[in-house]
Amino acid sequence: MEGLAAAVTAIEWFNERVGRVISWLSILLVFNTCLVAVLRYGFSLGWVWLQEVYLWTHAIIFLLASGYTLLHDGHVRIDVFYGAASPKTKALINGFGTLAFLFPTLILIWWVSYPYVELSWSRLEGSQEAGGLAGLFLLKSCILAFVVLVGLQGLALLLRSILVLRGAEEWSPDFNAAPQGSAAAHSGE
DSSP states (O other), X not given: OHHHHHHHHXXXXXXXXXXXXXXXXXXXXXXXXXXXXXIIIIHOOOOHHHHHHHHHHHHHHHHXXXXXXXXXXXXXXXXXXXXXXXHHHHHHHHHHHIIIIIHHHHXXXXXXXXXXXXXXXXXXXXXXXXXXXXXXXXXHHHHHHHHHHHHHHHHHHHXXXXXXXXXOGGGOOOTTSOOTTSHHHHTTO
């Protein structure tokens, strides 16, 4: 069980760090959005590349912070039975949901996206707009990074569930009381 706990801790530490780094892009997103609005409506100025920075930043935040969001249980959950469930029942629900829904969805996203990203890399694709940003292939690669980050966090959730089902209820995915070894316990929250 120590190996499972170590894997959970490592994955959660990694997604915690990625999420915290990516969160700084929110400042760029707000600044860029305000700048685009002021330039456009105040001075009748606009550049395609500046508008694309807004779109790209939003996409990067969404895609690369999704593992972090799953770590902190920030995704939508239909909480009919889950809230009042015991730790072992929650572990069963999380394990089943991860295996039956999350992993198949991520596999589908990878399967559909990989050729799309590969083609973009083979062409070193840039913006279709004149004056747009080069390197669109890098942005499209974030789709695959999304699959990896969310997949890793899904694996951590599955391993947590196994730990709880084996009797280590301190690893219960109760996101308000993180176990001592977890990333959330060491993040100062």
